[in-house]
Amino acid sequence: MADVPPDEIRVPATDDTPPYGIPAVVASSHGEPSSDVGTEPLLELVGVSRRYGSGAAEVTALDDVSLAIMPGDFVSIMGPSGSGKSTMLGLLGCLDVPTEGTIRVGGHVVTAMDDAERSRVRGREIGFVFQQFHLIPHLDALGNVETALLYRGLSAKERRTRALESLERVGLGHRHDHRPVQLSGGEQQRVALARALVTEPKIVLGDEPTGALDSKNAELVMGLFTSLQSHERAIVLVTHDPNVGEMAERHVRMRDGRIVTDTRTS
Secondary structure, three states: OOOOOOOOOOOOOOOOOOOOOOOOEEOOOOOOOEEOOOOOOOEEEEEEEEEEOOHHHOEEEEEEEEEEEOOOOEEEEEOOOOOOHHHHHHHHOOOOOOOEEEEEEOOEEHHHOOHHHHHHHHHHHEEEEEOOOOOOOOOOHHHHHHHHHOOOOOOHHHHHHHHHHHHHHOOOHHHOOOOHHHOOHHHHHHHHHHHHHOOOOOEEEEEOOOOOOOHHHHHHHHHHHHHHOOOOOEEEEEOOOHHHHOOOOEEEEEEOOEEEEEEEOO
């Protein structure tokens, strides 16, 4: 199974953002939620399989998976090692393409796009948060957040202003001039989250985002994730931590490359 490559992160929060979005769908146990009429998924896998290798060495990482992520969803994806969680995350994030099946982002079929088109969709619509922070060591916090805006046609002043606002959202405006080595692990993850916030994606994907943090910082970061949810945005987290998983409103459980349950908290 291939590792999911580290991408950058993005995601905004405002004072009027509700802590929880209103569920737009009721999910079935097969990962095929039925949406309200006129409500379009932000992100959708339809009959997706992913296999690696060939012949006797072929490995099926995902097997005929369908999943619709709706506006307002806060989803945790859990399962034992080898269940296909990371493979699914890579496909949801348009970091990989399936062997079979269709992926749609905002109604657009990304599996029909070339690499450049998929990259543009990914940069515009999806933000990533990973267990490792992937900060640039020689840049301060402000500079690290600004990197997400370098190719968006903004002036240096606009980039700096937006980056500082994003750091303030995660409570680190006062640490904007500190390099990663001068920040704690929790602060580094918050800088990484601010870097995600600054590009304002509709979908935020997290792969073990609290895995490198102690319990206090993990709780703080999860509080930030919760605050990012809105009626227009979806949060999807892959985690081994049941405490993190239970904070979501929708719980997808995987085993042997398939979704075995997809339920919502009442």
